Each structure stands twice: as C-alpha cells, then as structure tokens.
Amino acid sequence: AQSVTQLGSHVSVSEGALVLLRCNYSSSVPPYLFWYVQYPNQGLQLLLKYTSAATLVKGINGFEAEFKKSETSFHLTKPSAHMSDAAEYFCAVRLSTGNQFYFGTGTSLTVIP
Amino acid sequence: DTAVSQTPKYLVTQMGNDKSIKCEQNLGHDTMYWYKQDSKKFLKIMFSYNNKELIINETVPNRFSPKSPDKAHLNLHINSLELGDSAVYFCASSQGEWGSGYTFGSGTRLTVV
Numbered sequence: 001a002q003s004v005t006q007l008g009s010h011v012s013v014s015e016g017a018l019v020l021l022r023c024n025y026s027s028s029v030p031p032y033l034f035w036y037v038q039y040p041n042q043g044l045q046l047l048l049k050y051t052s053a054a055t056l057v058k059g060i061n062g063f064e065a066e067f068k069k070s071e072t073s074f075h076l077t078k079p080s081a082h083m084s085d086a087a088e089y090f091c092a093v094r095l096s097t098g099n100q101f102y103f104g105t106g107t108s109l110t111v112i113p
Numbered sequence: 114d115t116a117v118s119q120t121p122k123y124l125v126t127q128m129g130n131d132k133s134i135k136c137e138q139n140l141g142h143d144t145m146y147w148y149k150q151d152s153k154k155f156l157k158i159m160f161s162y163n164n165k166e167l168i169i170n171e172t173v174p175n176r177f178s179p180k181s182p183d184k185a186h187l188n189l190h191i192n193s194l195e196l197g198d199s200a201v202y203f204c205a206s207s208q209g210e211w212g213s214g215y216t217f218g219s220g221t222r223l224t225v226v
Binding site for chain 2: 034049
C-alpha cells in the first residue's frame with residue numbers, strides 16, 4: 001500500500017524563523033512527490049514537485065524540499081517564515097503506474113508576529 | 114482566464130434535494146478529478162475521468178455521479194443530499210505525464226441543512 005504521512009497537524013513558527021514541515025511516504029518504487037499549499041477559502045496550489053531529477057527541489061515563495069530515499073522523506077523547508085505563509089500544506093505522492101494522487105492529512109502552519 | 118473553474122462557489126440546500134456542481138478546465142488536460150475535503154481538511158478522491166472513461170471510483174455512495182460531456186468538463190451530480198455530504202468539493206485536472214501535478218479549482222462549499 002502507498003501512503004503519505006505528515007507529522008504534525010499544526011506547526012507554529014515565529015516570523016523570520018525556519019519553517020520545517022515533515023512528509024514521509026511509503027512506496028515500493030520511487031514515486032513522484034508534491035507539496036501543495038491551500039490558503040483560507042481557496043483551492044490547492046502547487047508549491048513544488050520531485051520527479052526523479054535533482055533531489056533538492058526549489059519551489060515558489062522561497063520554499064524548497066529535499067527527497068531522501070534512504071529516509072523515504074520529502075520535508076518542506078523555508079529559511080525565513082513570512083506572515084503570508086500561514087496556510088494549510090499538503091504533501092502528495094503520485095506513483096509512476098497510475099493517475100491517482102495520495103494526499104497527506106495536511107499541516108496547518110501558523111506564523112506568529 | 115481561470116484554468117479550472119467550478120460553479121457555484123457556495124451551495125446551501127436542504128436534505129433530500131438533488132444538486133449539481135459544474136467544473137470546466139481550459140488547460141487541455143486529459144484527466145479530471147473530483148475530491149471531497151471534510152471539516153478536518155482531509156482530501157479524499159471521489160472520481161476521475163480520462164478521455165470520457167471513468168478510471169477511479171472509490172467507495173463513494175451511488176448518490177454521487179460524475180458526468181463528463183467532453184474532455185474539458187466534469188460535472189458532479191448528487192442525489193438525495195444528506196447532512197454528511199456537507200464539505201468542500203474540489204475539481205482538479207492533470208495531463209497524462211507521470212510527473213505532472215494537479216491544477217485545482219477554487220472549490221465549492223456545500224452545506225446541507
């Protein structure tokens with residue numbers, strides 16, 4: 001079975017502090033991995049994706065994520081949090097053998113002034 | 114131009130009614146999806162259509178039925194609405210390449226009273 005686990009349903013950081021949102025996947029084959037962001041009352045927007053090229057992926061708004069096969073992880077980071085980063089973040093995995101995405105349960109990021 | 118558009122954005126209706134949510138994408142994508150997001154932000158796939166063929170149908174009540182008149186549209190019909198159907202419904206689309214992400218609509222907030 002394939003799944004995505006996001007550790008921490010709520011994360012709070014101070015403005016200017018490092019953001020680290022954790023995502024682990026379980027898959028028998030290297031998957032394609034994604035991070036999406038959902039701002040209040042909006043749809044999901046693609047932040048970045050890993051598709052078996054470089055293991056360090058840079059996305060929009062200063063976010064990046066590193067694929068670590070040995071740890072089956074794809075954690076999302078941003079060096080300095082901004083108030084506008086407050087949102088819900090979803091990690092997702094898509095296998096190379098199908099169209100279906102598997103979403104994590106989401107992590108709500110709060111940025112404290 | 115909105116890439117994936119859903120209508121209506123908000124829908125309030127009584128139990129037992131039948132309602133439809135429309136979705137259109139102008140990206141030329143070949144696959145469209147419907148997701149349900151519950152009050153805890155959990156995303157659950159309901160359906161997907163690829164070239165007018167249903168390729169995913171999770172354990173969704175048969176009161177829900179997708180209808181795709183063409184590749185650019187995937188509408189969701191719901192019969193005999195129940196209180197538990199209250200949620201945000203997202204339409205999404207993707208192109209067939211395995212590394213592609215989804216493009217989401219902005220969601221339809223359905224409230225059954």
